[in-house]
Structures are given as C-alpha cells and as structure tokens.
Amino acid sequence: MSVNQNKIDNEDLIICRCEEISKKEILEAIADGARDLRGVRIRTRAGMGLCQGRSCEVLVRKIISQQLGTNLKELPPSTIRPPVRPIELRLFRGNNNDFKQ
Amino acid sequence: MTLNNNLDAVVVGGGVIGASCAYFLTKAGMKVGLFEKGDIASGSSGGCDGSIMAQDHQPGYDTNLTIISNKMYKELLKELDWDIEYSEKGSILVIETEDELKFILDRMKQQLACGLPVRFVDKDELYQQEPLLAPGFLGAIECSSDAACMPIQVAIALVRKARSLGAEIHTFEEVNDVKLDKKGKISGIVTVEGEISTSRVINCCGAWAPFLGKMVSLDIPITPRRGQLVVVEQTAQVGHRIMCEAHYIVAKFHPELAEGADSDILKYGIAFNFEPTASGNMLLGSCREFAGYDTRTTLPAIRAIVQRAIHFIPSLKYLHCIRTYAGLRPYTPDHLSIVSQVDEVPGFYIAAGAEGDGIGIAPITGLLMSQIILGQKTTIDTYPLRWSRFSES
Numbered sequence: 337m338s339v340n341q342n343k344i345d346n347e348d349l350i351i352c353r354c355e356e357i358s359k360k361e362i363l364e365a366i367a368d369g370a371r372d373l374r375g376v377r378i379r380t381r382a383g384m385g386l387c388q389g390r391s392c393e394v395l396v397r398k399i400i401s402q403q404l405g406t407n408l409k410e411l412p413p414s415t416i417r418p419p420v421r422p423i424e425l426r427l428f429r430g431n432n433n434d435f436k437q
Numbered sequence: 438m439t440l441n442n443n444l445d446a447v448v449v450g451g452g453v454i455g456a457s458c459a460y461f462l463t464k465a466g467m468k469v470g471l472f473e474k475g476d477i478a479s480g481s482s483g484g485c486d487g488s489i490m491a492q493d494h495q496p497g498y499d500t501n502l503t504i505i506s507n508k509m510y511k512e513l514l515k516e517l518d519w520d521i522e523y524s525e526k527g528s529i530l531v532i533e534t535e536d537e538l539k540f541i542l543d544r545m546k547q548q549l550a551c552g553l554p555v556r557f558v559d560k561d562e563l564y565q566q567e568p569l570l571a572p573g574f575l576g577a578i579e580c581s582s583d584a585a586c587m588p589i590q591v592a593i594a595l596v597r598k599a600r601s602l603g604a605e606i607h608t609f610e611e612v613n614d615v616k617l618d619k620k621g622k623i624s625g626i627v628t629v630e631g632e633i634s635t636s637r638v639i640n641c642c643g644a645w646a647p648f649l650g651k652m653v654s655l656d657i658p659i660t661p662r663r664g665q666l667v668v669v670e671q672t673a674q675v676g677h678r679i680m681c682e683a684h685y686i687v688a689k690f691h692p693e694l695a696e697g698a699d700s701d702i703l704k705y706g707i708a709f710n711f712e713p714t715a716s717g718n719m720l721l722g723s724c725r726e727f728a729g730y731d732t733r734t735t736l737p738a739i740r741a742i743v744q745r746a747i748h749f750i751p752s753l754k755y756l757h758c759i760r761t762y763a764g765l766r767p768y769t770p771d772h773l774s775i776v777s778q779v780d781e782v783p784g785f786y787i788a789a790g791a792e793g794d795g796i797g798i799a800p801i802t803g804l805l806m807s808q809i810i811l812g813q814k815t816t817i818d819t820y821p822l823r824w825s826r827f828s829e830s
Contacts, residue, residue, distance in 0.1 A: 419761070
C-alpha cells in the first residue's frame with residue numbers, strides 16, 4: 337500500500353486518531369529505541385485504541401521504515417490478537433462442551 | 438553503540454525486574470549494562486496487568502514485601518521523569534458466601550497485624566460504593582493502599598533513568614553464552630555483537646531464566662505459567678478500584694469449597710479480577726495455566742474469564758472487548774521469588790520467579806539485588822528468597 341509522502345511530513349499530524357498520537361511522538365519513540373510497530377505502540381499508545389491500529393498501522397510502518405532505513409517488507413507485522421473487531425462481552429456464552437462433536 | 442569492555446555488572450532481561458536491578462545498581466555507582474533479546478518489556482512485563490496488590494497475598498513475609506515495594510513506587514514517582522500511570526486506587530475483595538466470610542475475616546486480622554490498611558465493608562456500604570455489582574454479595578474487604586500502574590511504562594521509565602545515570606542499554610541483543618574463568622567465577626558474556634567482560638551477571642529473565650541458568654549449568658526451577666487478559670473499550674468505567682473475588686483465595690486453602698464450581702473455572706484457574714486503567718480501559722482477568730511458552734490467547738479461557746466477570750458486574754455484558762492478550766508468569770514451586778547470589782557460581786545472581794507479583798515487587802527486588810551485590814544490610818531479610826532453598830529440601 338502506498339502513502340503520499342507529502343501528507344505525512346507535518347510532525348503535528350495526528351497519526352493514531354483513537355489515541356491522538358502525533359507524528360512527533362512516533363519519531364520520539366523511534367529515537368528512544370523502538371524498532372517496530374510494537375515498540376512504537378508501547379511507547380506512545382499508537383494502535384492501542386478502539387481500532388487496534390487498523391487505521392494507523394500503514395502510516396506508522398511507513399514512518400519507522402523511513403527513520404530506520406529498513407525495507408517496509410522486512411518490518412514485522414504487529415502482534416495479531418483476537419478479536420478481529422470489537423465485540424460485546426455478552427457474546428462469550430456457552431462453555432467448552434460446545435466445541436465437542 | 439561502543440561496547441564498554443569491562444562492566445561491573447551485566448543485567449540480562451529488560452522487563453520490570455531487570456529494569457529495576459539496572460536502575461538501583463547504576464544509582465549505587467556501578468557501571469551496568471542491560472542486555473535484552475527483544476525490546477524493553479517485550480516478555481511478561483508487556484503481557485500482564487498493572488496491579489500492585491497486597492491484599493491477595495499471604496499475610497506475613499509476602500505481604501510485607503509488597504507493602505515496602507508499594508511505598509517505594511511513591512518515592513520512584515519523584516525520581517523518574519516518565520509517567521508510569523501509578524494510582525493508589527485501592528482494591529476490594531468481594532465476598533459471596535458465609536464460609537468465605539468467616540475465613541476472610543480471620544485472615545483480615547493477620548493482614549492488620551502486618552500493617553495493611555484493610556477493613557470490612559458491609560453489604561449496605563458495598564452497594565453504595567459499587568452500585569453496578571450484581572445483587573447478593575455479603576460484603577467486601579477494602580484495602581486502601583493497593584495500587585495500579587502501567588507495567589510497560591514502569592520498565593521504560595526505569596531503563597531511561599538508568600541510561601541517563603550512565604547504564605548501557607542493549608536491546609535486541611541476545612546473550613548467547615556466559616563465560617567462567619578457571620576458578621569457575623563469572624568472567625563475561627557473549628552476545629550476538631561480541632564478548633563483554635564482567636565479574637557479575639544478574640539473571641532477570643523471568644520465565645526464561647532457566648535458559649540463562651543452563652549456560653552456567655544451573656537448573657533453575659521456574660516454569661512459565663500463562664495468564665490471559667481481556668481489554669475492554671474506553672468508556673464509563675464500571676468500577677474505579679481493583680476488584681477481585683474472595684472465593685479464589687478461600688479455595689486455595691479449602692479446596693472442598695471449590696467443589697461443584699464450573700469445570701472451566703478449575704481447569705483454567707479462573708479468578709475474577711477487574712482493573713480500571715489510566716487510559717480509561719478496563720482489564721479483566723485472570724487465569725493461570727501451564728501451557729509451555731505459548732503466549733496465544735484461547736477462546737475457552739477468555740470465555741471463562743468474561744463469564745466470571747459478568748457474574749460480578751452484569752453491565753459489562755454490553756461493553757466491548759477490543760483485544761485479548763497473554764503473558765508468562767515465572768512460577769516457582771513455593772510461590773516465592775528468587776532474589777539471591779548463587780554460591781556455586783560466584784558472580785552469578787538471580788532476580789526472577791515472582792509469578793504474578795513481578796510488577797508489585799519490582800522496586801524492592803532491584804533495591805535488594807543492589808544491596809546483596811554491594812554487601813549492604815538489606816531493607817528486608819532476603820533469607821526466604823535465597824537460591825539455596827531449592828537444594829536444601
């Protein structure tokens with residue numbers, strides 16, 4: 337996926353909208369030792385909000401790759417954890433026997 | 438970064454325990470290097486909740502350790518220049534049956550003797566305080582000093598502070614070997630980047646401590662115990678304190694009271710645990726299971742955690758789960774951490790094995806390790822935490 341370069345040059349630009357994290361904060365996280373999506377996530381909360389990084393992940397990857405000079409394809413993906421999208425807790429019904437044939 | 442080829446101490450592990458050891462040793466004037474195979478807090482410190490809780494501990498040494506450590510957190514807030522989201526929000530232990538009530542009230546007397554600020558909250562007061570709690574509970578024990586923090590930020594804050602005081606921080610640099618001299622003393626480590634000489638190595642690898650132990654022919658009895666957690670969306674928090682259940686503590690000492698419980702609760706070691714976080718989310722736990730080094734979450738355990746939470750706070754039903762995660766608690770057979778020198782390998786030290794209490798006791802663990810290494814009088818007796826206890830029995 338490509339990102340228009342000019343659009344992410346502004347350091348005040350909010351990259352993670354769920355947690356309101358700017359590009360500047362992401363750059364600081366990388367300077368502090370973050371090398372991948374998880375490193376940025378734990379230092380800034382980018383990707384820890386309601387959408388779990390589904391919106392900002394592409395942009396954060398791009399910024400990391402620019403800063404560290406790593407190939408975008410070589411950056412590991414973020415840890416995938418269920419659920420794929422927010423679900424109501426009442427849906428966790430039933431018990432383990434439901435899986436048995 | 439250029440490697441300092443002669444370090445006073447090498448800390449292996451970049452979780453809260455390693456970060457705390459690095460900080461206190463550096464503060465004491467030592468030239469310290471911290472080596473971590475991944476990023477800071479990439480293991481258990483990044484896969485747990487943030488409770489700094491004393492009320493769910495055994496009254497006595499275990500409780501005292503947490504009381505001291507919690508006080509240290511308040512001092513650390515003044516020293517660290519990074520927000521660790523510490524809040525002394527208090528906790529309540531909810532009581533469901535008459536059998537639990539009797540046991541818990543007896544236990545409270547022992548907790549008071551330890552100096553823990555606990556009190557019984559009767560049914561009327563409990564429902565005034567927690568109107569969203571399901572009906573039918575008998576009361577609760579409140580502990581006003583229990584607190585919560587953000588464990589990842591604790592590790593980052595301590596590492597940053599240690600670095601600013603002169604410690605070398607080597608993340609993404611795995612230790613592949615530990616070198617001994619002809620007399621069997623520690624002489625250095627070998628990492629992917631090269632060799633570093635040092636006369637002291639501190640094993641702060643948590644659930645992975647046995648791997649570093651093997652490099653010096655030690656068999657460290659730590660087993661990974663998986664805990665899974667549920668993250669609830671940011672919305673009006675359904676409780677403002679840490680909440681947990683009395684049943685689990687009672688069942689530990691009176692297994693007959695656990696009979697008839699849902700089989701999934703026993704199978705996955707489920708106990709209701711609720712933690713409102715500084716970000717506005719809520720964390721639901723807990724479970725304890727032996728599953729090797731697998732850090733995935735599983736539907737049966739997550740479902741049991743959620744159902745148990747809804748049993749206590751029904752309105753959670755309509756809130757959303759945004760993520761699940763898991764971490765490996767470093768379990769020891771006697772449920773006590775190891776904070777000790779190792780006599781058979783001079784220069785080798787262990788600070789690991791706190792199971793689910795690593796966040797709570799991280800400050801005191803780092804301080805004790807620095808006192809042990811410098812030969813100072815320790816803040817609390819470290820005899821119960823000694824390494825040699827495993828070869829005595």
